[in-house]
Amino acid sequence: MGDVTLDVSGLVSGYGRMPVLHGVDMTITASDKPGLIGPNGHGKTTFFRTISGLNRAWEGTVRFMGEDITNRPAAQIMRLGLVHAPQGNTLFREMSVEENLLLGGFAPRARAVHKTTLEQVFELFPRLAERRRQSARTLSGGERQMVAISCGLMALPKLLVLDEPTLGLSPKLKMELRDAIAKIVESGVQTMIVEQDPEFLSTLTTRLFFMSEGRIEADIGDGQSLEHSRIREMYFGVA
Numbered sequence: 623m624g625d626v627t628l629d630v631s632g633l634v635s636g637y638g639r640m641p642v643l644h645g646v647d648m649t650i651t652a653s654d655k656p657g658l659i660g661p662n663g664h665g666k667t668t669f670f671r672t673i674s675g676l677n678r679a680w681e682g683t684v685r686f687m688g689e690d691i692t693n694r695p696a697a698q699i700m701r702l703g704l705v706h707a708p709q710g711n712t713l714f715r716e717m718s719v720e721e722n723l724l725l726g727g728f729a730p731r732a733r734a735v736h737k738t739t740l741e742q743v744f745e746l747f748p749r750l751a752e753r754r755r756q757s758a759r760t761l762s763g764g765e766r767q768m769v770a771i772s773c774g775l776m777a778l779p780k781l782l783v784l785d786e787p788t789l790g791l792s793p794k795l796k797m798e799l800r801d802a803i804a805k806i807v808e809s810g811v812q813t814m815i816v817e818q819d820p821e822f823l824s825t826l827t828t829r830l831f832f833m834s835e836g837r838i839e840a841d842i843g844d845g846q847s848l849e850h851s852r853i854r855e856m857y858f859g860v861a
């Protein structure tokens with residue numbers, strides 16, 4: 623087991639008085655390529671919002687790179703390198719692609735090298751280079767998603783969280799994004815991908831966490847598969 627990137631223990635959180643996470647435990651080491659799957663509405667987004675400081679943890683601890691970050695301010699957690707990429711529909715619509723990207727790399731550590739990072743992002747997504755002066759409002763859904771992922775990269779993540787990056791995209795665009803995400807993973811940026819489609823995740827991850835009803839129900843390591851009957855039953859409705 624290598625260095626621990628993320629260590630979450632007994633995490634409880636929710637909205638109002640209603641708990642959504644019922645004690646999430648998750649440990650990720652530097653050599654893992656992690657993914658998270660699970661049915662709609664079972665707490666995946668709430669989990670990432672809570673570890674990123676956007677929702678309050680009611681109980682439990684979150685350690686990132688050895689540091690206790692439980693309930694720290696979101697901006698501080700992002701500066702430490704735990705970066706939750708935004709969704710494509712939350713970009714600044716009237717700003718250009720480049721302006722949105724520069725906002726992603728606003729923190730001092732990232733700002734110091736933002737020109738280089740910007741060029742790397744444009745290499746990864748040549749389409750964005752062509753549209754760098756175009757306003758986000760005029761982009762297609764897939765292009766917006768590319769900008770959103772790139773905003774995360776601009777922050778120089780040590781762990782990049784991509785929450786359903788291909789939601790609503792056509793199969794062709796989904797493949798295109800998968801190839802780009804594969805390049806990000808290969809470049810050594812540890813990336814946690816949340817997706818509904820286990821097949822999409824299979825080529826990008828070596829470790830899959832299965833979330834159900836606010837808990838991690840299964841942790842499937844390299845070489846194991848989704849043949850686990852309980853998961854098949856929960857996810858696909860067949861045993």
Ligand SMILES: Nc1ncnc2c1ncn2[C@@H]1O[C@H](COP(=O)(O)OP(=O)(O)OP(=O)(O)O)[C@@H](O)[C@H]1O
Pocket residue numbers: 637642660661662663664665666667668669
């Ligand atoms: N802002 C909110 N206020 C109240 N309840 C919320 C809020 N956001 C999410 N919830 C509820 O919390 C539960 C978990 O939602 P969450 O978005 O974390 O699930 P998810 O697994 O990410 O789902 P999906 O795959 O559909 O995005 C759901 O029942 C949802 O209705």
